[in-house]
Amino acid sequence: MGRAPCCDKANVKRGPWSPEEDAALRSYVERHGTGGNWISLPQKAGLKRCGKSCRLRWLNYLRPDIKHGGFTEEEDKIIFSLYKTIGSRWSVIASHLAGRTDNDVKNYWNTKLMKKIMAAGETINSPAANSQITNKFHHPSPSPPATSPPDQIPVMKAEAFLPPATLDSNFPYSLEPYPLPQLPAEFAATGYSLSPPSDDLSVSFSASSSSITMDDSEGAYFNQAAAFFPDLGFSSWTELLGGFITSGVYQNLYS
DNA sequence: AATGCTATCAACCGCACAGGT
DNA sequence: CACCTGTGCGGTTGATAGCAT
Numbered sequence: 123m124g125r126a127p128c129c130d131k132a133n134v135k136r137g138p139w140s141p142e143e144d145a146a147l148r149s150y151v152e153r154h155g156t157g158g159n160w161i162s163l164p165q166k167a168g169l170k171r172c173g174k175s176c177r178l179r180w181l182n183y184l185r186p187d188i189k190h191g192g193f194t195e196e197e198d199k200i201i202f203s204l205y206k207t208i209g210s211r212w213s214v215i216a217s218h219l220a221g222r223t224d225n226d227v228k229n230y231w232n233t234k235l236m237k238k239i240m241a242a243g244e245t246i247n248s249p250a251a252n253s254q255i256t257n258k259f260h261h262p263s264p265s266p267p268a269t270s271p272p273d274q275i276p277v278m279k280a281e282a283f284l285p286p287a288t289l290d291s292n293f294p295y296s297l298e299p300y301p302l303p304q305l306p307a308e309f310a311a312t313g314y315s316l317s318p319p320s321d322d323l324s325v326s327f328s329a330s331s332s333s334i335t336m337d338d339s340e341g342a343y344f345n346q347a348a349a350f351f352p353d354l355g356f357s358s359w360t361e362l363l364g365g366f367i368t369s370g371v372y373q374n375l376y377s
Numbered sequence: 378a379a380t381g382c383t384a385t386c387a388a389c390c391g392c393a394c395a396g397g398t
Numbered sequence: 399c400a401c402c403t404g405t406g407c408g409g410t411t412g413a414t415a416g417c418a419t
Contacts, residue, residue, distance in 0.1 A: 138387070138413085161404065177405080178388065213407060224407070229386050 129161070129172040136172075139179055143169060147176055148184050156180075182223045189221030193230055201227060201235060 135143075150167035157163065160173035169176060182188070193201075197219055204215045212224035212231075219227065 136389075159404075172389090173404085174390095174406095175388075181406095182387075210408070225387075228408075233385055 129174075133170065134164075134172045134175070135170045136175070139183075143171065144179070144184060147180060151180055151184075178225075182225045187221050188223065193222075193235070197222070198235060198238075201231060202239060205231065 139147075146167055146169055150163070154166070156177075157166075160177040162173070163169075164171045164173055164176050167176070171179075200218055201215055204211075204218060208214060210228075210231075212228040216222045216224040216227045
């Protein structure tokens with residue numbers, strides 16, 4: 123038996139809230155509080171709404187201390203910093219921003235801030251990204267890479283960080299190294315290896331597969347990287363390094 | 378002016394968890 | 399200890415405003 127729904131969907135109103143509904147909810151909560159029970163609140167407040175819907179409306183819109191409108195540069199920094207540290211735990215991130223809700227922060231990140239950061243050449247490496255890469259390795263590979271000793275070992279270098287000079291001068295964040303994803307044991311067994319960021323903040327990638335072909339000019343981009351990891355299911359540096367590197371220059375150090 | 382596309386954000390959904398019984 | 403219920407959370411959807419063609 124499945125869990126009973128939280129409310130009778132046939133008898134509750136859905137969709138955007140009217141000013142009258144907002145007024146009724148605000149008035150009730152200001153006079154009585156939530157009473158610790160959102161489920162029974164709509165009936166007491168004379169609203170034909172689901173309790174969860176009332177809670178969401180109050181927390182995200184009607185609460186008196188809610189701050190609407192644009193995010194400041196300082197808030198951008200806090201969000202970015204916390205995202206890199208804890209990932210998409212929006213409620214935790216929002217708790218560090220006075221008057222902001224998790225929904226607000228989430229929407230802002232997804233629609234504006236991530237693009238702003240990407241456009242500036244920054245990389246975003248969150249714990250969530252690391253778990254994605256780990257999960258990917260746990261999927262069975264259709265066919266393992268060749269294990270015979272390679273004739274040559276191409277070494278690819280991914281510039282995980284662009285030098286500050288290439289950034290938009292208005293970009294507020296400093297560049298700092300981040301730890302590489304935790305790669306599982308299966309990865310080492312394939313003959314591939316990933317080196318930690320070096321002094322110049324780049325990441326080196328070594329591979330033993332002779333199927334890898336790169337020209338020796340600077341600037342090999344994603345379309346060429348698509349041949350990197352067919353057996354592992356990776357089609358790009360973006361996927362390999364956690365799904366967030368979408369810009370940068372990839373250089374072949376071997377000719 | 379009409380149409381299509383994109384960005385934004387409010388709202389919903391389903392799941393996990395905590396606390397009560 | 400198992401079950402039930404309410405709450406909180408993150409992911410996703412859908413409406414629509416604004417922009418481009």
